Amino acid sequence: MIEISKLVKRYGDFTAVKGIDLVVPRGELFGFLGPNGAGKTTTLRMMAGILKPTSGSIRVAGVDLIADPAGAKSKLGFIPDRPFIYEKLTGAEFLRFVAGLYDQKGDDVEHRARELLALFDLEEWRDELVESYSHGMRQKLIISSAFVHRPEVIIVDEPMVGLDPKAARILKDLFREYTHRGHTIIFSTHTLEVAESLCDRLAIIVHGEIKAYGTMSDLRQQLEGGEKGLEELFLRLTGENAARDLMDVLDA
Numbered sequence: 001m002i003e004i005s006k007l008v009k010r011y012g013d014f015t016a017v018k019g020i021d022l023v024v025p026r027g028e029l030f031g032f033l034g035p036n037g038a039g040k041t042t043t044l045r046m047m048a049g050i051l052k053p054t055s056g057s058i059r060v061a062g063v064d065l066i067a068d069p070a071g072a073k074s075k076l077g078f079i080p081d082r083p084f085i086y087e088k089l090t091g092a093e094f095l096r097f098v099a100g101l102y103d104q105k106g107d108d109v110e111h112r113a114r115e116l117l118a119l120f121d122l123e124e125w126r127d128e129l130v131e132s133y134s135h136g137m138r139q140k141l142i143i144s145s146a147f148v149h150r151p152e153v154i155i156v157d158e159p160m161v162g163l164d165p166k167a168a169r170i171l172k173d174l175f176r177e178y179t180h181r182g183h184t185i186i187f188s189t190h191t192l193e194v195a196e197s198l199c200d201r202l203a204i205i206v207h208g209e210i211k212a213y214g215t216m217s218d219l220r221q222q223l224e225g226g227e228k229g230l231e232e233l234f235l236r237l238t239g240e241n242a243a244r245d246l247m248d249v250l251d252a
């Protein structure tokens, strides 16, 4: 599980994240939604321990990320929105390398790496250098690397970007199975259908603040939305009339 309290991030005079409180329990699949620039990536990167908060606290599986970063990070996997992989490693070597960072090696790691590569149709490419991989293949490899050491919590920034429909479907199934087995996954997405169909609970972030939070039915109640879908709820929170207002300005 992950607990964040009064989390703030300032870049100079600009406050990107304005005191977020959130608890995501064990076994939950949690989604962050929000317009461009809302603060999703900043929040996820702080949760993953790769960006230092200005203030506030983060606990990962009970370990304080600021007081004990190595201890907290040992329980985490992170999938960034822009994958970085060493070009001169093969797919299999990269997975072995990442598992090694978590002090894991041997037959179990090899077995899990093989299964993950097979799941994402990368088996044939396992011994090829990453420099020859397409964007989608790199994305699938980086996703595999977050699962290979079986962390308690996985944090994912826009997981579906660049994946073909088959890989996107596999990833959704993997997320569901992984959380059903008691792990926690937190991800951001712009795909409302993905959020609606996949998340146990979700939060909508606007201008660095959580504006709505809970299950889909909680969100509908908070916004007095009746049976409205996520798209309408989202647009109501984030300003649905932007295009119409622009047309007025353009006098179209």
Ligand SMILES: Nc1ncnc2c1ncn2[C@@H]1O[C@H](COP(=O)(O)OP(=O)(O)OP(=O)(O)O)[C@@H](O)[C@H]1O
Pocket (backbone or CB within 6 Å): 011, 014, 016, 034, 035, 036, 037, 038, 039, 040, 041, 042, 043
């Ligand atoms: N290194 C930085 N220096 C200054 N401002 C930054 C920096 N990184 C992010 N910001 C600002 O913080 C705000 C939040 O950015 P962030 O990337 O977290 O948004 P996001 O919700 O992930 O957006 P998107 O959906 O477009 O990816 C934005 O206004 C952005 O310009």
